[in-house]
Amino acid sequence: xxxxxxxxxxxxxxxxxxxxxxAMRLVADAAVILGAPRLVPVExxxxxxxxxxxxxxxxxxxxxxxxxxxxRVPATLNIGSLxxxxxxxxxxxxxxxxxxxxxxxxxxxxxxxxxxxxAPYQNGHRPGVGAQVAWGESNAVxxxxxxxxARTNRYGDYLDIACAIAGAAPDYGxxxxxxxxxxxxxxxxxxxxxxxxxxxxxxxxxxxxxxxxSTIAAINGVTAHATEDxxxxxxxxxASVGEVALFHVVGVTPEAPTLAAACQDAPPExxxxxxxxxxxxxxxxxxxxxxxxxxAVAIGSPHCxxxxxxxxxxxxxxxxxxxxxxxxxxxxVVTALESDGRRxxxxxxxxxxxxxxxxxxxxxxxxxxxxxxxxxxxxxxAPGNINHGVVFAALSDCVAxxxxx
Amino acid sequence: MTxxxxxIIPGEGTGEAxxxxxxxxxxxxxxxxxxxxxxGHHPERGVVLTxxxxxxxxxxxxxxxxxxxxxxxxxxxxxxxxVLGSVDAILAIGALVGTALDYSAPPIVLLEPWPTHxxxxxLRVTAExxxxxxxxxxxxxx
Numbered sequence: 001x002x003x004x005x006x007x008x009x010x011x012x013x014x015x016x017x018x019x020x021x022x023a024m025r026l027v028a029d030a031a032v033i034l035g036a037p038r039l040v041p042v043e044x045x046x047x048x049x050x051x052x053x054x055x056x057x058x059x060x061x062x063x064x065x066x067x068x069x070x071x072r073v074p075a076t077l078n079i080g081s082l083x084x085x086x087x088x089x090x091x092x093x094x095x096x097x098x099x100x101x102x103x104x105x106x107x108x109x110x111x112x113x114x115x116x117x118x119a120p121y122q123n124g125h126r127p128g129v130g131a132q133v134a135w136g137e138s139n140a141v142x143x144x145x146x147x148x149x150a151r152t153n154r155y156g157d158y159l160d161i162a163c164a165i166a167g168a169a170p171d172y173g174x175x176x177x178x179x180x181x182x183x184x185x186x187x188x189x190x191x192x193x194x195x196x197x198x199x200x201x202x203x204x205x206x207x208x209x210x211x212x213x214s215t216i217a218a219i220n221g222v223t224a225h226a227t228e229d230x231x232x233x234x235x236x237x238x239a240s241v242g243e244v245a246l247f248h249v250v251g252v253t254p255e256a257p258t259l260a261a262a263c264q265d266a267p268p269e270x271x272x273x274x275x276x277x278x279x280x281x282x283x284x285x286x287x288x289x290x291x292x293x294x295x296a297v298a299i300g301s302p303h304c305x306x307x308x309x310x311x312x313x314x315x316x317x318x319x320x321x322x323x324x325x326x327x328x329x330x331x332x333v334v335t336a337l338e339s340d341g342r343r344x345x346x347x348x349x350x351x352x353x354x355x356x357x358x359x360x361x362x363x364x365x366x367x368x369x370x371x372x373x374x375x376x377x378x379x380x381x382a383p384g385n386i387n388h389g390v391v392f393a394a395l396s397d398c399v400a401x402x403x404x405x
Numbered sequence: 406m407t408x409x410x411x412x413i414i415p416g417e418g419t420g421e422a423x424x425x426x427x428x429x430x431x432x433x434x435x436x437x438x439x440x441x442x443x444x445g446h447h448p449e450r451g452v453v454l455t456x457x458x459x460x461x462x463x464x465x466x467x468x469x470x471x472x473x474x475x476x477x478x479x480x481x482x483x484x485x486x487x488v489l490g491s492v493d494a495i496l497a498i499g500a501l502v503g504t505a506l507d508y509s510a511p512p513i514v515l516l517e518p519w520p521t522h523x524x525x526x527x528l529r530v531t532a533e534x535x536x537x538x539x540x541x542x543x544x545x546x547x
Contacts, residue, residue, distance in 0.1 A: 001535070022505050026498070032536045033413055033497050053472035054437060056479045060502055136468065156468020156495050158475075158502045243466060384433055384445070 002031040003038040008168065019067025023165035030159055036170035040132050042152075045075040045164035046120050046144070048136035049157040050107040051361060052081040052100035060158060061106035064165065072167030075112040076120040078137045080104040081362045084116070085331060085355045091363045100362075110161065116356035117330035119232070119303040121148060124332070129254045132175055134163035138239035139232070139302045139377065145246040147231050149254030151175050154245050174246055178264070182248050184212060185259060185268040188221035190276040195225035198233070199394035202376025203282035204274070205237025211272055214243040218262035221274075223251035229305055236302050237286075237376030286379040289389030295369030296388075297321070297402045298359050299395065300328030301377040306336060308395075313345055315399040321350045324365070325402045328358040360385040372398050406524060408516060408542040410488065414500045415534035416512035418486030419545065423457035424523045425449055430465040431496070437476030440483070455482045458528040458542075462490035462519045474499025478508045486512050486530035488542060490519040497536075514540040 004012060004024075012024040031039060049057060081100035082090050092100060108114050117123050121143050127133050129149035135141050136155045144150045153173040155163060163169040173179055186208060194200055208217055226249050238244035248256035256262035299312065304327055312327065327346065334355050337343040346353065359365050360381040370389040371382045374397075382388040393401075426448045429435070434444035440455035455477075464470065474496050477483035487496065492515055500510035512532035524544055532540035 026501055026505065029501050029536070030494055030498055033492065033494050048468070049472075051469075053432070053469055054476035054479075056475035056502070056506075057472055059479075059506060060475070063506060138468075154468060156498065157471045159471075159494075159498050 002028050002036060004028060008039060008166070011166065017068035019064040019069025020165055022064060022067060023069055023162040026159065026162040027166045027168060027170065031170035034170050034172050036172035038171050039166070039168035040171040040175050041168050042073055042132050042134045042163060044073050044125065044127055044133045045071065045160060046078060046125065046135040046137065046140050047075055047107060047112055047160045047164060048078040049161050050077050050080050050104055052096060052103050055099050057157065058099045058103040058106065061103055061110070061161070064161070065106050065109045069110060069165045071111040071164040073164055075164040076115040076125045077107055077112045078118050078140065079357045079361055080116055081357060083354055083356045085334065089354070089364055090357065107161070110165070112164070115330060115332065117303045118358070119305065119330060122305045123330045134160060134169040136160035139236035141245050142235035142239045142247070143232055145174060146235055146248065146253055147228065151180070180216065180246060180255060181264040181266065182216045182218035182262040183268060184215055184217045184270045184272060186211070186217050186219045186272050186274050188219060188274045190279055192225070194276050194279060195222055197394060198230065199283055199374065199392070200279055201230040201233040202237040202286065202392070203279045205234040205376050206241050206282045206286060207274055207278060208234065208247060209238040209241030209244055212242060212244060212247070214245065216246050216248070218248040218250055218256055218259055218268065220250045220259055222249060226252045229308055232302055233376060237380065240377045240380040283392060286376055286392035287390055288383065289370040289391055291372070291391050291401060293370040293389065294323065294372040294391055294401055296324040296326065296365055297372045297398050298326040298328065298378055299374055299398065301358060301360065301375040304329040304333065306333055309333065309337060309342065311395055312399070313342060315396050316349050316403070319349065319403040321402040322405055323402045324352060325350065326352050326354050326359050326364070328354045331355045372401055374398050406544040408520070408524065410514040410516045410540040410542055412512070412532040412534065412536055412538045412540045413489070413492065413497050413515055414510060414513040415532045415538070416510065417529070417531050418458060418511050419527070419529045420456050420458045420485035422460060422523070422525050422528050423452065423454055424460040428463040428465045429461060430467050431470035431473040432467040435473055435477070437473050437480055437482060440477060454484045457484050458486045458488065458530055459484040460488045460523045464489070464493045464496065468495050471495045471499035471502070475503050478503035478510050483511050486514070488514055488516050488530065490516060512540070514542070516542065
């Protein structure tokens with residue numbers, strides 16, 4: 001049995017209404033299954049359950065709303081199934097469209113912040129080192145754990161909002177210090193020009209995902225080149241390809257000032273060498289179609305930061321794209337782009353902006369084809385989700401292909 | 406024949422055994438409207454798991470598999486029972502939400518160690534509550 005506090009027990013028994021009781025009981029029941037002896041209070045949440053997978057999710061969220069539930073801690077929302085800034089570009093049939101919108105609205109009624117992004121950490125939601133949080137969505141989880149040093153497990157649909165309403169999560173796994181220890185090391189030895197190539201970082205993520213799985217790894221040898229956007233890309237790819245929820249980068253991430261610190265003073269059990277050849281092979285493995293067959297380009301998985309949009313504008317250099325070119329980002333980023341004229345530059349170049357959702361999570365791209373992308377996560381999901389072949393390449397290559405007449 | 410297992414989600418279910426010979430993600434791998442396995446290249450692709458006692462040694466990833474479990478429950482296309490080779494909270498959460506919304510969820514039990522020859526034919530799974538209690542998998546005569 002899980003040891004609830006008096007306050008938690010009172011909520012589970014209905015003292016704060018039926019919705020809060022349902023949420024608290026779900027967290028408590030999950031804790032029992034996960035072997036957690038008690039719950040840990042959390043200071044924030046990030047919710048993935050707002051993406052439509054069927055009417056059950058809408059029923060669950062609306063039942064919580066009808067039962068008077070509200071989130072007890074600040075909670076941001078991951079992508080929905082609709083682009084509410086440009087609804088026509090999502091081609092959902094009428095019933096699914098209606099239920100997907102009701103789902104999004106229900107999460108707003110629960111008190112969540114309508115951020116509609118998989119990069120909340122670059123849109124105002126940045127927990128500090130050691131903060132206990134309940135986050136969902138695999139890339140957001142790996143970023144908040146690894147780059148920010150906060151503490152969460154991979155909380156999936158239904159449990160994420162239940163933790164936000166309960167204000168607590170099962171006290172197990174990555175909430176605990178000992179579980180955050182790196183037990184393997186990835187020793188990267190590659191020339192500076194390889195590490196300075198943005199395409200290397202999703203490739204490192206693919207290697208991490210395949211070799212480490214859910215084991216915690218410390219990556220050594222990349223200190224000088226690790227920017228936040230590169231770590232975002234690495235983590236997102238790793239979390240898609242494997243079950244990576246936390247990694248350390250020696251000399252960069254908060255829990256890894258040294259390899260010894262990342263390993264909590266126990267030597268790593270395995271050291272995996274990663275060479276330039278390994279990186280190039282991993283890059284190649286993310287593609288499964290020829291460049292000549294590309295029919296569309298997409299960037300922004302996770303959602304583009306303002307810096308990544310700037311890099312796109314620089315690469316475009318005033319040219320227009322000749323292929324559909326989708327930039328997936330948050331509505332907050334779109335607002336910023338509209339306020340300073342960068343949106344107009346993108347529009348003039350023929351770029352299609354997708355906000356609140358993304359091209360592999362909802363039907364935006366028509367038919368089958370080949371998608372070119374600089375995102376390891378798009379490369380991983382496009383074949384299964386939108387029946388597209390993929391070509392993985394750096395942003396500059398994607399732009400070069402897109403502007404070809 | 407009786408196998409001892411451990412309860413993840415309590416309940417009782419009876420049906421013909423269906424053992425998956427490769428790992429499966431419910432999300433992207435099962436059509437919740439028809440209960441059919443749709444995962445590309447899966448050895449049991451095309452098989453309907455509705456009403457079967459599903460034996461899966463290992464599930465794959467995606468936390469959105471909880472949503473597919475809930476849809477199967479709501480659509481009455483769920484298996485009669487699920488026997489897992491390792492604890493999977495995601496599937497369990499789908500079942501917990503189904504129960505909370507007053508639907509009928511199949512029992513889910515943990516069978517460790519996974520048998521070399523999983524049971525075949527008609528099975529009854531009886532899982533006592535709460536989680537971690539004893540559960541039984543019985544072969545029943547047709």
